[in-house]
Structures are given as structure tokens and as C-alpha cells.
Amino acid sequence: MGSTPPADNLVTENPDHVHIMPPDDVHVICPTDYFSGPGKKVLLLLNQEIKLPVAAVQQVWDASQLRICADGGANQLYEYSLKHGLDWLPDFVIGDLDSLRPEVSIFYKSKGVKVKQQASQYYSDLDKAITLSNLALLDPTINLDDYDDYDGVSKHEESVTDTIQDKVSVFMMGSIGGRFDHTVSTISKLIKLHHTRPNFQFIVRNSEYNEYILFIPKGRNFVTLLQEKEYHRGEKLVKGKLPLVGLLPLACPVRLSTSGLKWDVTNWESSIEGKVSANNLLVGDNGFLVDTTGPIFVNIEI
Amino acid sequence: MGSTPPADNLVTENPDHVHIMPPDDVHVICPTDYFSGPGKKVLLLLNQEIKLPVAAVQQVWDASQLRICADGGANQLYEYSLKHGLDWLPDFVIGDLDSLRPEVSIFYKSKGVKVKQQASQYYSDLDKAITLSNLALLDPTINLDDYDDYDGVSKHEESVTDTIQDKVSVFMMGSIGGRFDHTVSTISKLIKLHHTRPNFQFIVRNSEYNEYILFIPKGRNFVTLLQEKEYHRGEKLVKGKLPLVGLLPLACPVRLSTSGLKWDVTNWESSIEGKVSANNLLVGDNGFLVDTTGPIFVNIEI
Known part of the structure; x- marks a missing residue:
């Protein structure tokens, strides 16, 4: 991968508001679906x-x-x-x-x-x-x-x-943030459950900090906290602090492309032994797109 | 690795007390050295x-x-x-x-x-x-x-x-257990620092739970909470609850062999996408040996 031209491995800084709508064929990950979505x-x-x-x-x-x-x-x-x-x-x-x-x-x-x-x-x-x-x-x-x-x-x-x-949504509380081997076991389990229980989706709530931790499968995903009926049609909304987002390559090295983050990446190599985009921010009005060559985790501030 | 005979991939259950002394040539990892050791x-x-x-x-x-x-x-x-x-x-x-x-x-x-x-x-x-x-x-x-x-x-x-x-010991507080991207960033950083600052050793204290989180390099390591002068000479000590230990392959897939844990492993494949030995226990009177084909993290209860 060292021979990749630098232009393939871009980081672009965006303004604090970007209009993003999910493409039709994308895999949508929306933890707030738990409260009123199907399944x-x-x-x-x-x-x-x-x-x-x-x-x-x-x-x-x-x-x-x-x-x-x-x-x-x-x-x-x-x-x-x-x-x-x-x-x-x-x-x-x-x-x-x-x-x-x-x-x-x-x-x-x-x-x-x-x-x-x-x-x-x-x-x-x-x-x-x-x-x-x-x-x-x-x-x-x-x-x-x-x-x-x-x-x-x-x-x-x-x-x-x-x-x-049916799709089954499992909301997990108390599985991240305490004893460190518990945290790592949860992460390891979520990677494996994606294969063994494909119709289950897991939403992990940090029990102390206001964030969700989400498993993002290989492919094109749209991560949002809004349900579809709430999508904005391009208007700039009055918003407070931009929510923190981390793209966490805990399963394997990946290449990532995103749209809707403060620091969007294009074909960007990420691994735990290399670069990790922590401390990123959500600027997409409806969420953000992430295309990944392997599973990753995302934390997103609520 | 699928062709490895099962006999190479053993888990052995030990009694609650095993006498372990570190071999002379082993790399010793002792977080309590921070309080009175050299460097x-x-x-x-x-x-x-x-x-x-x-x-x-x-x-x-x-x-x-x-x-x-x-x-x-x-x-x-x-x-x-x-x-x-x-x-x-x-x-x-x-x-x-x-x-x-x-x-x-x-x-x-x-x-x-x-x-x-x-x-x-x-x-x-x-x-x-x-x-x-x-x-x-x-x-x-x-x-x-x-x-x-x-x-x-x-x-x-x-x-x-x-x-x-000199060896430099860095004691880190507040870097594990809060926002999840902070935790992952710390882990990623510790893997890289092993190469960029080889004379630095990092001791991470969970700020909420009584445990250390330690980086364990590739090779033979002896993990202990005792300083050398405190090693026991084989006597069985009166002890309370066995300390919890996790062997956490966060950097890459590894093969592990251990001595001094309740469930010792021999040439055992471990990866975040596969098997993880969390919830293990320390039974070695002076600590435990871990031989690993790549870097891992260990959490050990204090």
C-alpha cells in the first residue's frame, strides 16, 4: 500500500455545515430507530x-x-x-x-x-x-x-x-467503559455476531459518556441519529456544538472514504497500528456516509 | 493456520496456586516498579x-x-x-x-x-x-x-x-474508559510508541476500576505486580480473590503461550475477530509468563 499515490489518500477539511442525503442503496445505521423504527x-x-x-x-x-x-x-x-x-x-x-x-x-x-x-x-x-x-x-x-x-x-x-x-435491534448498556477486558470482549463479540446473527443490529451506549458505539460493516453505510422522516431538505439548522465522531479500525486495517465529517477522508488507510481518525466532528446535516473496505466501529456523540 | 494440529492449541486449567519464577532472560513488566524501581x-x-x-x-x-x-x-x-x-x-x-x-x-x-x-x-x-x-x-x-x-x-x-x-516510565491516568475514541487512540498510540520511543514504558491506570492496562511486546514477557526483591520462594501465600487478567490482541492476530494463569494457553491463536482470553485469573505466585508472536495488551486487576 506504500505505493499508493498521495492524491488517493486525502483528508479534506469541510465547513461546519454540509448537506448530505443518503443514496438509495446505502446501508443505513440509525440507533434512534430503536425508539420508533420497525423490528x-x-x-x-x-x-x-x-x-x-x-x-x-x-x-x-x-x-x-x-x-x-x-x-x-x-x-x-x-x-x-x-x-x-x-x-x-x-x-x-x-x-x-x-x-x-x-x-x-x-x-x-x-x-x-x-x-x-x-x-x-x-x-x-x-x-x-x-x-x-x-x-x-x-x-x-x-x-x-x-x-x-x-x-x-x-x-x-x-x-x-x-x-x-424481522430485524432485531439490541440495545446494550454496561458493556463498554468499565473493566478493560469487558470492553474488548464486547468489541470482539460484535465483530463475530455480524456473521453469526446477521439480522441482529447492536447499539452500544456508553454508560457514562453521551455516545453510541456502533458496528459498521464493510461497504457503504450512512450513519445518522435522525429517522428518515426527519431528514432535512438542505436548510441550515441552528445547531450547537458539532457532535464528536471517531472512526475506529478495531477489526482489521481498512481504507475509508467519508462524506459529512469535518475532516472527510478519501481512500484513506486506517489501522490501529497506523492512522486513526478520532476526534472528528459531524458536519453533515442528516448524518455521514462512510465507505469502508472492512468492518470498523464508530462512536458518535449524542 | 487452520492446519495446525489441535494439540498445539491447548488450554490447561490450573489450580489456584502455581509457583512461577521469571527466567533470567525474560522481559519483565512490573508497573509497581514506578513506585521504587530505577529510571x-x-x-x-x-x-x-x-x-x-x-x-x-x-x-x-x-x-x-x-x-x-x-x-x-x-x-x-x-x-x-x-x-x-x-x-x-x-x-x-x-x-x-x-x-x-x-x-x-x-x-x-x-x-x-x-x-x-x-x-x-x-x-x-x-x-x-x-x-x-x-x-x-x-x-x-x-x-x-x-x-x-x-x-x-x-x-x-x-x-x-x-x-x-535511562528507562522512562510514564504513568497515564485518564486515558482509558471515557469517550471511546479516546480509549482507542490511547491503544493505537501505545502500539506506535513502542517503536518510536523504545526506552519509554507506559503504565495505564483505569481511572475507575482497579486495574492496570499494559502494553506487552512481541516475545517472552513476565508480568508481575511484585518487585524482584519481593519474589516468593515457593511458599504458598495466604491470598484473597484471584486477580483478573485479560490477554487482549488489539494490535494484530497472535499466538500466545502462558504460565501462571488459571487457564494457561499453549500456542493459542488469539485475535479480536477470533478468540480472546478475557476473564482469566492470575494464579502464579509471582506473576505470569506470556510468550506472544506480536504485541498484545494485558489488563491486570490490582
């Missing part, structure tokens, strides 16, 4: 303190058809509910349950929440929660007592031949 | 809230010969000092200074702290702070007024032919 909606809570305001969590809670705590994620929901006087109950608590506190387990069981141990260490708690999401969407009357406490739920899924035809 | 010690504070207890930060502060705030890192030190009644003053504040709050700048300047703008966006604030570390260790009387406010400090370093012969 199934699943909230996964992992074991990290929930530090967001109630209104923000409530919006996600209300939009979800299924709410699952992965192991100690139940502790976090319990603490958050206590602190804010909420009576929210998840549909399921699942995992090896080595982190679930006894009083939390007793409390949720007493309220009728299904708390299911899956002791196997072959699968992570996140794996187990995603498997259960799929099964519970396929069969809302699923009875987890039918499956053993070791890896019965995962084994059952292997025997199921039905698949969900 | 120069530099504390870099970045722009993330400091959530550690005063005793933990004090230990780092006292061990440091040079303390540098990168841009908004000064805001964090200021807030932390106010909250805990500390009169700590950094040696320098450097960066593009777009995050430094005016009252913080005025306060530190009034106390004689050198606040130096370097406006260039070609270098990150972390780059600028590391460049200044090198220059201020080479010349403790350096006068930053001699260099322009755009990129004078970096340009000056390019003209310097002296190099520090």
Missing part, C-alpha cells in the same frame, strides 16, 4: 453501574419488547431502581450467576422474574443473554425450566430450526 | 475525572519526577485538588488548550505552572505531553517561551540529538 427491540443490561439520567433509560426501557439482565446486570438494575424509586422488572436474568447478589436474586424471583443459571464457561454471559433474546422472540411463552442449568438454553437453540425474519 | 518517572494526566482514592493518587504523585497535564487533564487535577484539599501543582500544562477552562489556566499560571499552548492539530495532546516529557527530562531547565505556540515544542524535539539513556 424487534431487546434491551441487554450488563454489569456496570448505570449512570444515565432516568429519562434516558426510561426511553430505552419503554421502547423494548424484551429486557434481559446478564448476570450482575441485575444488580445494577436493582440499585438504579432503588436509587430512583422505579419498579422496573426485567423479563429474564441469565448467566453463570457468579456476580448476581443473593438479595437481588431473591427480590426478582419474588416478583416473578425468571432467573436462569447457565453455568457453562464455554459461553459468556453476553452470549447467553443474546441466545435467550433469540429464543424468547421466537417463542414468547418459552419456559426456561425445560432446559438444564448448565448449557441447556444454548443447546436448545442449536436444535431450533426457526429463525426470526 | 525516570513521569505522570501524565488526561481529561477524565480522577475517581481514585487520594492515597492511590498520592503514591503516584510522590513517585513522579515530572507531572504533566495534557490540556483538560489540568481541569481534572484542579477539581480533584479542590475536592480533597490538595495543593498539588503540575510542572506543565500542554496541549491545544481547547478544553482547558480559563479559571484553571489562570489559577495554575498564578502559581507559577508553565501553561503552554501547542495549537497544531497534527499532533494530539497526548503526543505533545510525551514530547515535552522527553525534552524536560533531557533539560530540566527548559524554557518553553523559547518555542512558538503552534508546534514549536515538537519542532524543537526534532532538532535535538540527545536521547535519554
